[in-house]
Amino acid sequence: MSETHSTTTPSPTPDEPRSPQQVADDVVARVLARAGTALHAGGTVHSSYDGDQLDLEERTSLRRVAGLSTELEDVTEVEYRELRLEKVVLVGVWGSSGAGAANGTLGEAEVSLRELAALAETAGSQVLEGLLQRRAKPDPGTYLGSGKAAELASVVAAVGSDTVVVDGELAPSQRRALEDIVRVKVVDRTALILDIFAQHAKSREGKAQVELAQLEYLLPRLRGWGESMSRQAGGQVGGAGAGMGSRGPGETKIELDRRRIRNRMAKLRREIAAMQPARLTKRASRRRNAIPSVAIAGYTNAGKSSLLNRLTNAGVLVENALFATLDPTVRRAETVDGRVYTLADTVGFVRALPHQLVEAFRSTLEEVADADLILHVVDASHPDPEGQIAAVRHVFADIPGAMDVPEIIVLNKADLASPEAIARLRSRELHSIVVSAHSGEGIAELQALIADQLPRPGVSVDVVVPYHRGDLVSRVHEHGDIDHEEHTADGTALRARVDESLAAELEAAAVRRA
Structure with missing residues (x-):
């Protein structure tokens, strides 16, 4: 029913047909080796047209690196410390296309798993291992099925991973069930992309857009633990010593978090809407100037x-x-x-x-x-x-x-x-x-x-523009198509094609011919 990457699969002899599991093993091995990728070939290459790339230097200086602890040894590290690389195991599913199926063919699964590895590395993680399974469709309970989820847990423990990245979008129940089995953090493709966006957004609007997307993703995935599932100041709590003013229907911690998230989302939507007029003004200015x-x-x-x-x-x-x-x-x-x-x-x-x-x-x-x-x-x-x-x-x-x-x-x-x-x-x-x-x-x-x-101006004009209106001649050069230009005693004679607004200004300023 399923095929999974395994490090113990024996290699076939040259005359032996390769099993589907061995083919899947090769796919995972190529993905882990980053074979055929730009990273494998040596990383970013710049041309002389790219300038000094100061933003790249800033981004690289903040990237997570291996071997650095997240524990502070000295107070001066507060602003300059870097996070330890997360160690991840990739998980992919391929099989017949259908509801919830990530990839229909092995080739599609390889391309998608390569992209997932690149996403994980872009987010600042270290890819240690991969697992590729064949299923007609993902398991509704644990995405992989209970047996393969248990095998994943053993792989995670063996390589010392602290995160599992799934090549697909997990339902909240699937993520919770998988985390309960593997005992490490589980993130899906969507969460990984959102993390990259959060790292790379620089403008105020970009940061607001990313935070809104993250909260929309997080809202149905909140998970309560222990006391967070208990009622806050609710019910008949007088006997517990809370006293007057604390009796009522109450609200769980998770409900409180959800309400705060919704309030924050509403505020972000208002902020993004407030930023829109400035961008629309710039676009309108470009349209006005054709x-x-x-x-x-x-x-x-x-x-x-x-x-x-x-x-x-x-x-x-x-x-x-x-x-x-x-x-x-x-x-x-x-x-x-x-x-x-x-x-x-x-x-x-x-x-x-x-x-x-x-x-x-x-x-x-x-x-x-x-x-x-x-x-x-x-x-x-x-x-x-x-x-x-x-x-x-x-x-x-x-x-x-x-x-x-x-x-x-x-x-x-x-x-x-x-x-x-x-x-x-x-x-x-x-x-x-x-x-x-x-x-x-x-x-x-x-x-x-x-x-x-590009669209060309559609209004033909044949005018003499006085010399003190050289700004109009300059705009014709910038935004119009000039068929003929001549300097006369009265001004600059132009025969050209321009947009409607510029044509009206030219006609209004033109020297009237006898």
């Missing part, structure tokens, strides 16, 4: 920030880690023909992105829906780029209006991808282009494609 916008979206760690740096020299954080970028970055850029537009770097997506995050980051994700063009960045060197494309479009479907925005598939990391993979992707995605943000391959072609796809 500045086209381009949103860079895609799977996490596909190279979106590297592409933004290559196109604009923005110098934003680039790291070979999942969800390195959470706070959107907007930069000014110019097309090859001189038109100004904005480039927005957005948060990366992932398979089974927690719905709490989609809801909490909805205001940020609106950058995608409000754009004139989407650069959908894909890691062409990834084992399953088609799955990444599908996961991103699944999130797009949850953002009103995002599916209507024109999309260019940017096949990034061309210097690492195989020609066969690129050819396969280009045959499936007709509106695509191959680039490498690191080496610069294809960047000129991408810039030309952006210029071609």
Whole structure:
């Protein structure tokens, strides 16, 4: 019925057919070795377009490292101590697709377990062991079944792990039952992603969005222990010495926690709503000045920030880690023909992105829906780029209006991808282009494609602008298409195409011809 990673499985002879369990063993071994990943190849690589990367130095200095105790030996350590690495065991389930099934095939399970290992390492953990089980669907009680849960407990004890990370979303009852068996902390994929977001959020709005998502996840998962399940100042407690004023229906500690969480969630929603007008004002200003916008979206760690740096020299954080970028970055850029537009770097997506995050980051994700063009960045060197494309479009479907925005598939990391993979992707995605943000391959072609796809001004004007209104001429150069320009005695003669508002200003200021 089930197959599990085991360190005692004998190796088959060359002529012997490999059992499904031995194949699963190989999958776990490859995941643990990080074979074929960027981390295995040597970590983050920067180009000259990435700038000084001061944010990366700050983030690295705060990362959890192995061998450091969490106990304080001296009061001066309070602000500078680092947490000990959590030691984790990964758990995955594969089998027939169905209700609650994480992965239908062994190949899908390997890709997903690799991603889980990368998520765990990004969160600051050390992956010690893995367990991959075959089931038609996860067990409703313990996710793995009682026998496999007991085997997991022995693996955890043998390697000295303090955390189990499950490649799926656990129901509150499943997590509690599994923790009771393995006797260490159990977290699921959703909790792990939320932890990474909490570490990486920097802006006030980003921190509020992450906290809201965490509280939404925590609310149904509160667990009471011992006295926390007893009534607080409730019932006939006079005999216990509490006296007058303490009699009433009472409230358990867990109920009190839930009420506090709901109050905090309501306050966070008000704070996020209060931050929205400032962002809407910026967008309205760009629209008023007819500045086209381009949103860079895609799977996490596909190279979106590297592409933004290559196109604009923005110098934003680039790291070979999942969800390195959470706070959107907007930069000014110019097309090859001189038109100004904005480039927005957005948060990366992932398979089974927690719905709490989609809801909490909805205001940020609106950058995608409000754009004139989407650069959908894909890691062409990834084992399953088609799955990444599908996961991103699944999130797009949850953002009103995002599916209507024109999309260019940017096949990034061309210097690492195989020609066969690129050819396969280009045959499936007709509106695509191959680039490498690191080496610069294809960047000129991408810039030309952006210029071609951005909306062009639609109002034709033929005016003479007086010389004291050089600001209008400058705006035509920035935001319009000029067919003819000539300096005359009365002013600058322009024949161009501009947007409606600028056309009205030009007509109002133009020199009247005899």
